[in-house]
Amino acid sequence: MKLLRIQWPVLGGLLFSCALAQAQLPAKVAQSLQAAGIPADAISVAMIPLHETPAGQPAATKKTTSRQSQVYDHLADVPRNPASTMKLVTTWAGLHLLGPAWQWQTDLLSTAKPNNGVLATDLYLQGKGDPKLTQERMWLLVRDLKAAGVEDIQGDLVLDESYFKRSNTIAEYDDDGDTERAFMVEPHALMSNFRTQKITIDSTGARVSITAEPPLNPVRVSNQLAIASEGQCSAWARRVQQRPGQNGSEYLVQYVGEMPAGCKVERYVPVLNPRTYTAALFWSIWYQNGGKGSGRSVDGITPANAIKLATSKSPDMVSNIRDINKYSNNLMARQLYLTLGAELGQSQPTTDDAAATVIRNGLREAGFSWPELVLENGSGLSRKEQISARHLAQLLASAWRSPYAAEYISSLPLVGIDGTMKKRLSTPALAGMAHIKTGSLRDVRASAGYVKDRRGNQWALVAIVNHPEAAKALPALDALMQGLIEN
Incomplete structure (x- = not known):
């Protein structure tokens, strides 16, 4: 050649x-x-x-x-x-x-309109793979649902994840054995807020405090951190262990170890599975905005005759x-x-x-x-x-x-x-x-x-x-x- x-x-x-x-x-x-x-x-x-x-x-x-x-x-x-x-x-x-100009769309639908603020039928949350359905956008979606006349959801929240058809045998990518990191979260048709909580660890006071945002009912944070007598804030991650896992009906995230004094750090932690997370986020925001409802969530498919009550559109492509x-x-x-x-x-x-x-x-x-x-x-x-x-x-x-x-x-x-x-x-x-x-x-x-x-x-x-x-x-x-x- x-x-x-x-x-x-x-x-x-x-x-x-x-x-x-x-x-x-x-x-x-x-x-x-x-x-x-x-x-x-x-x-x-x-x-x-x-x-x-x-x-x-x-x-x-x-x-x-x-x-x-x-x-x-x-x-x-x-x-x-x-x-x-x-x-x-x-x-x-x-x-x-x-x-x-492509936009993803997430819809809330029902087979009947609300009557005097009461939605007597199920509410369908239909996910279509939105990459960035954040906590803020979920809040706006809930606001629009209330603007449509819904104050009390007496039926179930039906989670429709049928947009993606995925094999049950698809294995998660495993790099060095640690799958509990935000960049490892698996995709899902009903993904919301990247399936994470922002954990803030603060050792600037007399004791270490931990806050989790957004608050999710199935998730409990266990704070077992003490303040270390010495150490740099930059080395905090080597001294703090995060232990997530299911504990009966709740999802428990334990923090064990010592935190250097005078530090305040944030990290994003994946919790729950996509459907449970999205349901928990919806109900949390719904109740925060004065809504009433059963709090129940089930899986299902949106009926063809469902009426659209509220929609959230993503930013463009x-x-x-x-x-x-x-x-x-x-x-x-x-x-x-x-x-x-x-x-x-x-x-x-x-x-x-x-x-x-x-x-x-x-x-x-x-x-x-x-x-x-x-x-x-x-x-x-x-x-x-x-x-x-x-x-x-x-x-x-x-x-x-x-x-x-x-x-x-x-x-x-x-x-x-x-x-x-x-x-x-x-x-x-x-x-x-x-x-x-x-x-x-x-x-x-x-x-x-x-x-x-x-x-x-x-x-x-x-x-x-x-x-x-x-x-x-x-x-x-x-x-x-x-x-x-x-x-």
Whole structure:
């Protein structure tokens, strides 16, 4: 096979001439990897110059799916686990297949109207996968229900979670055995408030106090914390144990250990299961607003003849993908992934299967053929998902030319300014010069997005490291981005 001779851009003052099949890494990148104990074959890099066009062809019509358009790479065709940079695929699909104005909707319905404030029949809470049905929005939904004339709910609250069809055999992702973290919450059609409570631990007084917000009737917090005689606030997490679990009819969260004096910290803790949490949140807010009712909750399906009493609509797709990409929100990405399957998928055993098919079909319609692509949940919180650096860079280049380019690009973190890149490349010369989505798993580090160099040229850049020492790869990834910015 004849190899096309190419050149890297000037990175760190060094210009390399290399073969397309495997370009030599820039010196600073190679040195950083070597210092971290990471071999060069553990990283894939792909760059696409967004400012260049074939002779006589305007930039707007340049194709990026061909091999010729991808001119700067290193092992770019090797399938890699992309970690959270897979969210770039899911949010691209959400933006381009559902549209920038798409909104999720959560409804309260009944088979009869209230009579003198009394709803004698059941009230149906129909969830459709809203990624961000927060406590505040639930309060507004309850307010609208009261505005519809309901003061007393004598029937049951019927929880309709039928929008997503999921297999009972789908295992939770387990990274090092700890599933009780907010970023590990599983998706659900009736998800609300990310299924978390904000726990505030305060040791500024004579005793340690703990508050939980929102208050949920099935959840009890057991405070067994003492004030330590010494210690720094920054080390509090190593001295406090959180022990959640079911205790009969209640969900008990115990806090055991010692808290350094003079500290006040917050953490978000997943509690209950999605349907129980949502029911508890609804009834808590309902009673806080003076409502009366049975307090009972059951599972069920909304009848076809049900009357809509109140509705909550989510922020639009653009707002949601911004939260997903800037802050790498796994739950929101997974809710979007399943929504693609529920809204656009054909009849398949699960919504997960339908979502993967919808995204593959969308990519195919956009001109992409990616045989190595593996989709599991669309968030990158997976040991199975994979994609090549070349294909992810091609997606970025395609999005750059799309009608929704501004919305997509602005959803990515600005280096040195916000999101997951806030503390990286933060010097005045580098901050704001790139929109970069990060990816991080136990053995994965990745950076993917758009870089503007000092000449004003724009690049799509993808770099993925898969290696047991990947956590040490950030200096190499930053050196790659910095070198391109300074090109």
